[in-house]
Amino acid sequence: MRNWLGILAIGAALLGGGSVARADDPVFNLTIQNHKFSPEVLEVPAGVKIKLLVKNLDATPEEFESNELHREKVVPAGQEVPIFIGPLEAGTYPFFGDFNPKTAQGKIVAK
Amino acid sequence: MGGKYVIMIGIAFITFREVLEAALVVTLVLAASKGTPRRGRWVAGGVACGIAGASIVAALAAEISALLEGVGQEVFNACVLFIAVAMLSWHNIWMGRHGKEMAAEAARLGSQVLSGGRPLYALSIAVGIAVLREGSELVLFLDGLVAAGNGADLGPGMLLGLVCGIALGGVIYFGLLRIPTRHLFRVTGWMILLLAAGMAAQGAAFLTQADYLPALGNRLWDTSAILSENSIPGQILHVLVGYVAQPSGIQLVFYAATILVVGILMRIFGNAGPTVSRAATAALLFWAGAATLHPARADFQVRSPTVEYQEIEFEHNGDTTFDRRNSGMSNDQSYTFSIGYGVTPWWKTELEAETAAPPGENLKFDATTWENTFQITETGEYWADLGFFFEYSHAHQHGDPESVTFGPLVQKEIGSTLHTFNFLLDKDMGSGASDGTGLELAWQSLWRINQYASPGIEYYGEIDDLGHPGKLSQQQHRVGPVVVGAVAFPPNGKIKYEVGYLFGLTNATERGAVRWKFEYEAHF
Numbered sequence: 075m076r077n078w079l080g081i082l083a084i085g086a087a088l089l090g091g092g093s094v095a096r097a098d099d100p101v102f103n104l105t106i107q108n109h110k111f112s113p114e115v116l117e118v119p120a121g122v123k124i125k126l127l128v129k130n131l132d133a134t135p136e137e138f139e140s141n142e143l144h145r146e147k148v149v150p151a152g153q154e155v156p157i158f159i160g161p162l163e164a165g166t167y168p169f170f171g172d173f174n175p176k177t178a179q180g181k182i183v184a185k
Numbered sequence: 186m187g188g189k190y191v192i193m194i195g196i197a198f199i200t201f202r203e204v205l206e207a208a209l210v211v212t213l214v215l216a217a218s219k220g221t222p223r224r225g226r227w228v229a230g231g232v233a234c235g236i237a238g239a240s241i242v243a244a245l246a247a248e249i250s251a252l253l254e255g256v257g258q259e260v261f262n263a264c265v266l267f268i269a270v271a272m273l274s275w276h277n278i279w280m281g282r283h284g285k286e287m288a289a290e291a292a293r294l295g296s297q298v299l300s301g302g303r304p305l306y307a308l309s310i311a312v313g314i315a316v317l318r319e320g321s322e323l324v325l326f327l328d329g330l331v332a333a334g335n336g337a338d339l340g341p342g343m344l345l346g347l348v349c350g351i352a353l354g355g356v357i358y359f360g361l362l363r364i365p366t367r368h369l370f371r372v373t374g375w376m377i378l379l380l381a382a383g384m385a386a387q388g389a390a391f392l393t394q395a396d397y398l399p400a401l402g403n404r405l406w407d408t409s410a411i412l413s414e415n416s417i418p419g420q421i422l423h424v425l426v427g428y429v430a431q432p433s434g435i436q437l438v439f440y441a442a443t444i445l446v447v448g449i450l451m452r453i454f455g456n457a458g459p460t461v462s463r464a465a466t467a468a469l470l471f472w473a474g475a476a477t478l479h480p481a482r483a484d485f486q487v488r489s490p491t492v493e494y495q496e497i498e499f500e501h502n503g504d505t506t507f508d509r510r511n512s513g514m515s516n517d518q519s520y521t522f523s524i525g526y527g528v529t530p531w532w533k534t535e536l537e538a539e540t541a542a543p544p545g546e547n548l549k550f551d552a553t554t555w556e557n558t559f560q561i562t563e564t565g566e567y568w569a570d571l572g573f574f575f576e577y578s579h580a581h582q583h584g585d586p587e588s589v590t591f592g593p594l595v596q597k598e599i600g601s602t603l604h605t606f607n608f609l610l611d612k613d614m615g616s617g618a619s620d621g622t623g624l625e626l627a628w629q630s631l632w633r634i635n636q637y638a639s640p641g642i643e644y645y646g647e648i649d650d651l652g653h654p655g656k657l658s659q660q661q662h663r664v665g666p667v668v669v670g671a672v673a674f675p676p677n678g679k680i681k682y683e684v685g686y687l688f689g690l691t692n693a694t695e696r697g698a699v700r701w702k703f704e705y706e707a708h709f
Contacts, residue, residue: 135495139675141673144598146493147494148493157564163600170675172708173676174676175675
């Protein structure tokens with residue numbers, strides 16, 4: 075039993091320690107207003123972990139979703155949530171608002 | 186003169202189609218109830234009530250349509266169809282219970298006459314509903330023709346259509362009768378199940394039209410080029426198996442759900458499983474003692490540490506094993522159904538019903554489980570994503586212990602691959618509890634090349650008691666390929682699936698197992 079606990083402890087340490095210090099992650103802002111994203115095209119550096127701050131200015135919740143980025147996260151009305159993506163290879167990664175897919179569309183371009 | 190002839194043929198064809206749909210249901214019911222005395226009376230009564238009902242419905246068509254803000258017609262049709270589904274399902278479940286007795290009795294008596302008792306009223310209601318639906322559609326259509334001034338031509342066309350529809354139904358009936366009695370119940374049981382599933386899908390389509398249900402994708406595929414629903418074979422398939430050339434997502438969900446739920450209820454309430462020989466029983470007890478310390482087997486599923494806030498999900502997990510006959514490890518089945526909800530952005534809770542059929546036994550309701558997933562780190566923020574899982578399981582089978590299972594869930598994304606690892610401890614409690622703490626390991630690596638279907642590899646391991654892990658050959662370890670995918674219908678949610686095959690790696694593990702997961706999730 076002791077051996078297993080030891081392995082768990084090492085695992086937890088690895089998870090916490092193995093990352094880049096959070097202060098270094100570049101931050102990009104995305105706004106949701108009138109069921110549309112702004113900006114609709116967001117340029118980010120490739121090969122680096124990115125912190126997206128998505129702020130929902132509408133009165134209804136929206137869900138930031140992207141199959142290419144493998145993320146789906148609800149952004150409640152009036153709130154700002156962080157979404158970590160990357161490191162991304164150079165390319166275009168479309169995203170959309172799952173609750174208003176017709177109007178909420180955008181893409182992230184990694185260069 | 187030629188014009189009138191064409192109109193008559195048109196009327197005949199429409200009448201034929203509607204009559205055929207009702208006739209197929211009558212045919213199937215008659216074949217399924219062959220040998221039961223007075224069934225003819227019940228079916229005829231159903232038909233008569235259906236015809237009377239059809240006239241009433243047609244007369245009140247305008248009023249019904251105006252109900253519920255204009256969608257009364259659709260809701261009425263859907264309700265009536267779901268009642269028919271319930272009647273047909275009830276009949277099938279009843280047959281599952283008593284079918285073997287009846288077939289045995291028929292063989293013993295050497296005659297075709299069987300004792301009554303089967304719920305003929307259920308079949309009668311289903312027949313009545315089929316006739317009512319088709320009849321009311323037909324009456325409305327014909328009324329429209331009369332109003333348009335073509336009344337004089339109704340008679341001959343209707344008669345022709347009626348005769349042809351009943352004739353074709355009769356041909357199919359006598360075809361079904363050629364099946365030997367011992368197989369007839371099973372075959373018609375399946376056909377009735379598919380008939381019910383098709384009706385459930387039809388009901389779902391009406392509710393979509395009424396805007397009570399989301400379509401989940403209007404046209405998942407289009408096979409009208411191969412077989413049009415308007416053709417005669419297409420029409421027959423439409424009634425018998427629920428064939429739809431352009432199905433919507435919700436129709437597929439209702440179709441599959443009806444087959445799954447009714448099929449499993451038929452098994453649970455079904456009678457006598459396969460007889461087990463004495464040698465097999467002995468082998469069973471030996472393996473039960475050697476390989477497992479507690480009756481419940483681990484699910485084959487890899488859990489993710491990610492919680493989706495305000496998302497409701499309906500999930501079904503199933504698996505079945507394959508091994509040499511009489512090893513006591515073959516045909517070990519498990520089916521679970523759960524409803525889950527993301528209560529906060531970091532806590533998802535689920536209630537699950539577990540049913541299982543150990544080798545040689547019937548399907549039983551094993552346990553009710555309360556599962557909780559806690560997302561501890563923000564996805565992608567650290568080197569890996571961490572979550573915590575905790576479940577409490579209440580056993581329903583007499584003598585089975587309660588149990589808790591808990592442990593970390595870890596997930597890491599590397600480029601386009603996703604790796605998930607579960608390390609869960611489980612402990613029995615209460616009466617029948619074994620002393621040790623068990624370990625359940627699960628691992629999945631996916632190569633996410635396509636959102637609809639991505640390949641991967643999985644591993645599952647089980648050690649019954651960490652305090653006495655025993656030799657590797659006494660533990661259960663499995664590995665195998667898996668396909669994972671999802672189909673989304675924004676903003677109406679998505680359907681996710683996983684299907685895999687697992688190869689047993691040790692002596693205490695079955696040779697092979699198939700496992701699957703189907704899930705519908707949506708924002709709520």
